[in-house]
Amino acid sequence: MNPFRSTSARFHKKLLTKTMAIGVILALMGTACLIQLANVQLVNGKSMAQAAAQSRTITVTLKASRGKIMDTNGSILAQSVERYTIIGNPEEAQAFTPTTCTKQTGDNCHQIDGKPVGATGAAAVARLLAPVLDMDATELGAMLSGTGQYAVLKKDVTPAVKRKISKLNLGGIVYAELSNERIYSNGTLMGALLGGVDSEGKGVAGIEQMENKTLTGEDGYQVYQQGNNGVEIPGTMTESKDAVNGSDITLTIDHDVQWYVEKVLRDSCEKYSSPWGIAVVQDTQTGDILALADSDEIEAGSDQAKLTVSRAVGETFEPGSIGKVFTMSGMIQLGLHQASDKFTVPDHITVNGQTYSDATTHGDEHWTLAGILEQSSNVGMIIAGEKMSNEQRYDFIRKFGVGQDNGLGFPGESDGLLYSSDQWDLRTQNTVLFGQAYTTNALQLTNAVAVIANKGVKKPQRIIKTISDAEGHSEEQKPEGEATRVIDEQVASQVMNAMESVSDHYSQFVKVDGYRVAAKSGTAEVAGADGRLSSIISDYSAIIPADNPRFIVTVVLKDPQGGFGGLTAGPVTAEIGEFLMQKYEVPASSPRTDAIPVTW
Template sequence: MQLGIGNPGRRGRVLFIVSLFIFTLFVAQLFRVQGIESASMSKQALDSRLAHVTVPALRGQIVSSGGVVLADSVERRTVTADATLTRDYTKLVNGKQEKVGLAGAAQDIAQIVGAKPADLLAPLEAASKINSRFTYVIKDIAPAQWSKIAALGIPGIFGVKTSQREYPQGTSVAPLVGWVSADGTGGGGIEQMENTALNGKPGVHTYEQAPDGTVIASGDNSDTPAVNGKNIKLTIDNDLQWYAQNAMAAAVKKYKAVSADAVVMDLQGNLKAVASYPSFDNNDMASAPNYLQSRPFAEVYAPGSTGKIVTMSALLQQQKATPLTHVVVPPTLTRAGTTFHDSEPHGTENLTLAGVLGESSNMGTMLAGSRISPDTLYSYMRKFGLDRLSGVGFPGESGGILSQPSKWSGTQRYTVLYGQGYAVTAIQQAAVFQTIANGGVREPIKLVSGIGDAAGGWTTPTDSRKAVRVVSPAVAAKVTRMMEGVVTAKGTAPMAAVDGYNVAGKTGTANRYDPQLGRYNGTTASFIGFAPANHPQYIVAITVQDPTRGSIYGGNVAGPVFSQIMSYALHEGHVPPSTTKPAPYPFTFDPSASKKK
């Protein structure tokens, strides 16, 4: 039997059909490659030629209440090189085009940036030896310097846009403002606290490059612009901050102290100065010491006799005593198996409650304070803002140390009355006095007054915190008058007086816990007050840790520093002098007259 394929005519038709089928497949594949996939393949080819460079966003400024710049980001350039291209650098020398290579490039760049040619040549030669297409030449140069370098036309030399953080006020405000870490994020202080707002959003510059790495000027270039960070405006008065910082440095040196802090706030709780010494230079973090915190926020200490203000306020508000309540203070007093005494030996004293505060009698405070329960005292301490964060959100802030009354020891029940047995920050303790100065109302502490908006103005930050009434206006007025006696010749702080102004305040001298030794060692000397007493404008809190030269008492050590800073604040704030003389309560009573009554 003979197959049909053996027929020559039929065989020709079969071959034609097969050939046509193969040709059709070829055409279809060609159409797919050139037509359907051409766009995709072209895109892949283009993508292989595109380079992407991150354009950093400029970090927002931090400014004082008066607009003085405390932190700023300036545009800089980092010069990089593709050494495989730079080694072919040629330029006109004596009228002739001459190859000067890496050495010539280093020489020309060095003349512009003021560097040594050898320092720039070393990384170029090292990169060239291994045919590396990337190396740093010099970092952090000015944009104007880069423009001059770019004009040289050196092959393989590129400028990367960067920014550099600068702190014009340096050490005077460094612990408060903070610094920026190597990765561009805030490393402490306001820089860390407001990092999200300050940071902004980086952009991207996309450009087309030739196989040798050179930029194709007419290529497919595009930009996604960076969004710069927002500016932050503080409540801080720069001049007052500078003055307070210098005063702290002088106090540490004068009294050979470990450290000194100053907090200045107004009646509304706006922080006007937060100074601490020793400080550091946030322009040179490599040389900064180990301790970088803002001490007024982070460091806790026993308040000592400034803590008596809480006890006196509670006594008066609970109607357990008046400023003229008689308190007979013996030479010593034994409670919970411990014998207590005052800072100076004395016989039996007939003091009023105002006299107990004015002379800062620990035993008198114990006797009077025993009229209120530990739970009542604890509740007032909490109302005054102790044992809690301020709500500012400052990094590293401490809430202090205050255990519940059920955990107080036998002696602690009494020592807490006069400011021992618990710990506070300078910010917290200043807020206690702000409450009295403000007629018994504790205002939320504020540090940021505005966040920059797109229109170039300032938006007030949202704040859910509310003012809290702690004591009545009448009680606040009585405690104020009691504190006016502290600054008289009979009180513990005549050196805290301010010429022309009535001052209300309280001294503090407390046993100091030394964290390095793990035990109590030395003292904490402090003075906190406000002025003018009859119409308060500023609250100033001074804390000096472990003074070792001269006196150790708050009135002698911190009192004069308070006077200096308060005087400066009042005069710079154009606050009118007091028109009336203070009328403090009497410190003592006549027991014989009392018996006749």
């Protein structure tokens, strides 16, 4: 037997055995792979594909734009502009490795000023992003080094910056969410009156809050799959809903009139050393508010604007002698007097143990009721109102709108304070005759005087002119409430006549050349910082032109140097009136020929 052949046979036998064993193992492995493949494709394939698709599926919110606020002529006062919130994915950022730029990569690479990034992970992302966002790279790196997949990096980014970020090839790591920034075009013009919005775009003060529901749109959304670069995979959108923008609001406010009135107020506060002033301009025929101003300089949309109620809306005060217009109207309407009735008026009087005095010392004067209004005599009003019951005094003050909601709906607006007559003490029952012991605001006071201009009819005021939806459909807004008759036309005519005599009385200081004016001044003591009656309110309300009423102008000044309303608030009213006559090209007045005598 050949030993070599025996050894060779054993070797081939072992090799065959090993080969067969390996073949069996490979066969088993192949079978397992086939089984797994069949399991994936035939059994779990659908569910695994769905899971993969679900992991790539996102819902993107489509932000609705907030509606614009415009003046009566279409000038934009507030609008939302396209802005973006930049979002980072910390997990993806920390796994980021920059791609070196070569001829083969083209623009799909990362570099800074033509040089390699020089880092990886969140630090690399921060280095690329910092110059575009104008932020510190270290700060950005820290924001991207946290946990989770969502980190706000910067808000209110412009579309131009968003486009630059898109060119950084950081898809899936950094992306932009559409948002809106509220822009106010005129700085402090109507600052507190417009108010502002919070970080979520919700109106929180002023007109922004008052009309928030109208201005707010409805967000939409899109559901689609995104690739590794964060871009939508074409054809994968499964659901979508368009955003509906908020409606635009057009105010009755005239930008030019508002600007001029605010300027005049600020100049007048400086001239008379007054801490603040308020002014209202109202269209007599429509009840539209053309200007609602105060002297406070507050940036619209600022934190201060969001925390401050416009003084023109929220400030209340005793109207002082302007209130004599309401009680005189009541006396004539009740048939107790005519404007031509004659009275002998001393400078002081005592009733039920209470003494009342006029502002100046004088002897017994022979004044008609019209003369009592012209001279603004407190004593004369008490004498003339002797037969007017407390209930009647209360009713006429209230009928003119004092102490009532005017229907405009301003946040923070005060209705003033008018106690019912059964709560009046012995002094209050007489001081109400000359505009004290109750409070009002500038809007109420203006509309009350407008009753005389409108021949005895109280019309509702309006500040929202039209609302236009996202599709451009515009709807005229009617004022809240109905017109109501307060006094007869002939009564209003008598009071208007007497008010024109008041204006003539002040003509040396208060006049609008070429135009007749009917007016009433007021001065009232109010509580000062010390809690005592150490401050005054000076106010003046005018109807212009008196022979063809177009506008009511009311001015209120706090603690002006110069005292009486006719000498301080009066000239300011005239300055505004002159501007209105020129702007609206109102025809000059005809001469006055029917003045009711003021003395006898």
